[in-house]
Amino acid sequence: MRKLFPIFKRNLTHVCRLKPYKDTKWLMPNGNPVGVYVYNCVAQEKVPIILNDPKIATWYSCGPTVYDSAHIGHASCYVKLDIIQRILKSFFDIKLVTAMGITDIDDKIIKKSNDTQTDFRTVAKKFEHEFWVDMAALNVEKPMIITRVSEHIENIKSFVEGLVNTEMAYAADDGSVYFDTSKYSSYGKLQKMQDSGEPSCDSKKNKMDFALWKGSKPGEPSWKTVWGEGRPGWHIECSAMVSKVFGSQLDFHAGGIDLQFPHHENEEAQSCAYHNTTQWANYWIHIGHLILKDTKMSKSLQNTIPIPSLLETYNADTFRMACLMSKYRYSMEYNDEMMKSAEDVFNKFKFFFKDVEVYINSNVERTAEYNDNLLNDLHVVEEKNLDALRQDFNTSSCVNSLLNLIGNANKVMKSESSNFSPVPILLIADYIYNTLTKFGLKFQDSKENISSSLIDVLVDFRHTVRLNAIESKNKDLLKACDLVRDKMKTAKVQINDSKKTPSWVYVK
Structure with missing residues (x-):
């Protein structure tokens, strides 16, 4: 497998000549239509899937931030993405090269590390292991490539340095580096511009600028750079890791709908700026929320159900049937009535x-x-x-x-x-x-x-x-x-x- 990916990188750096799709900011690749249409958040409608190679496609999924156990909201997202991948492979004979990024350095991981007096690496490894066990129990196929932030620090530093050198990013006095959104005219193409991005601070030139690198704080893990010690920002991680594996262009980029803004928006902006291209990911696939009584399931709301608890009541096939009976882009309400209905259909x-x-x-x-x-x-x-x-x-x-x-x-x-x-x-x-x-x-x-x-x-x-x-x-x-x-x-x-x-x- 190791010999395969450099070949992909060479081919994908010049995948397609892009052309405008109607009056949108999405650019239609010039390649081989596979006869499948997918909703595109930039075009705001279904668009044809066109690949450089008619039978080979690259796919990157944003994986979990491993600071706690996964819940059934994660299960819904990754089961539905697994279904889509299986469809492309089994029904349309497309060879997918799949990758997933694991965020194992993050504010929440550092907080968990401090709260439990445990090294942040130990915290991350524990919950990443739990995640893969849960995915196996749900029959979610493991990606071919797993990229962890902790293993790509040098690559991330190089990516940030490239943006600074082209003046698409700037370093602040505290060692942080910010992407300059005022210099990227297409910012906001994945989703209409929000009122605010990341929390504002005196170091930022513009309200919507976001951190590529965070200056070090006492007690936090950090790495030396030419602009000072610190650690990666959240958004830069995926861009650097995907570029390392797949080059300057990607076919499919997937994740939950909550990642569309600001995470995916920022990924697209900094990646296009770094590679000097107008479109980095050709197809964004977003999975709708799993909701409980009109409320999104999330750890911050403390309304989550662990995956093992789900599987004590319903088997993995029943949950997958519930996912099949819903449309992947829309919210799915989790309740006993919905699960019993899926169980009846499966039976x-x-x-x-x-x-x-x-x-x-x-x-x-x-x-x-x-x-x-x-x-x-x-x-x-x-x-x-x-x-x-x-x-x-x-x-x-x-x-x-x-x-x-x-x-x-x-x-x-x-x-x-x-x-x-x-x-x-x-x-x-x-x-x-x-x-x-x-x-x-x-x-x-x-x-x-x-x-x-x-x-x-x-x-x-x-x-x-x-x-x-x-x-x-x-x-x-x-x-x-x-x-x-x-x-x-x-x-x-x-x-x-x-x-x-x-x-x-x-x-x-």
Whole structure:
């Protein structure tokens, strides 16, 4: 992997020629459209995703400030980002190179260190470890690259020095360095200008200027620089670390909606200034708040629920289903009613898989029929869901379509007057299961049944149908058998045909 990233850096420093998008400040990259549209806060509408390489994209997520345990607000953010990443990879075949920054030097970490009489590094390592354990429990894939502020101090110092040398930043008498917003004409493009940025002080030239480097204070960790001792400001960390890994331009930059201003605004400003470019991140993805009774969940309000507490009541699949049923950009209200609804929907899928197993293994006297209506329903839903995912990752529409597909299949399975139709029923079950697992659901309770008895029954039934089709020279049934074999192979199950007893194996 180490050899890969310098290549990305060279390619991405001249990713695209940018051109204005309508009358907004967002610049449309000149490259390869992937057929997916995502909401862009600069353009204030959905815009096409265009990549330099049609199958490779860079992605950076702002990670936690590790001074305390993560809560379900963090869970909502990172599960939804995980879902979007999985969609890009699994449905649109994009190779994502993912990175996440961990803020392990910060005012809150220093305060926790002082309050507990513990070294700030120990505090940060403890809560970072907790964070990764929580993410694993939620089935959130770990990023390929993890950047920690404490490991990038020299890189951050160099980044700040570059801004000072080009007079886009200035040093104050106390050793602090501020970005000069008056010299960056596009400041405020991610969000309309706020009344105030960081707290004002006598060292700042302009009210909206923000700290790149903070002068040292007694008892705080600090590092020497040409302008004095101190430590990094919050915003500069991500810019310096992303630039180190991905170069002067980034495809996706993601985080919670609360980071849009001032954090992401300031990142974009200082990065564009440093790289002398008009657009640093091409696509900003922001996740809506998780709220409790119309209030944002936050540690400062002391209304948080730790992730382990959530998982004592509901499993990770149920929480992920709740995230899938909501739209990632909007707030999601957390309450028992919402979670019970998500649990009911998830159970509908689990019960459907069990019903399919019973149906195809039932002792019916009817001859199997090739149900064109069900197959047409499946085809329509496949196309509809792909289109929904292309339009800003609309997973809630996909879940509804899958539930409707289950309804159609159940009508056939539970109707005594209907013909026996195992092939389309199995294909529908296979499609639904694959779609939901691509979203990151694990089906821990039902996976064993699905991966053993259901596959056994399918293989045995297909074998019987195939032999009958060969004997009767029924081309349609043979075609259906081949379709089942090919579908199963995409699900990593390879069927080996035999005149006597068929067999199957898992394949990579």
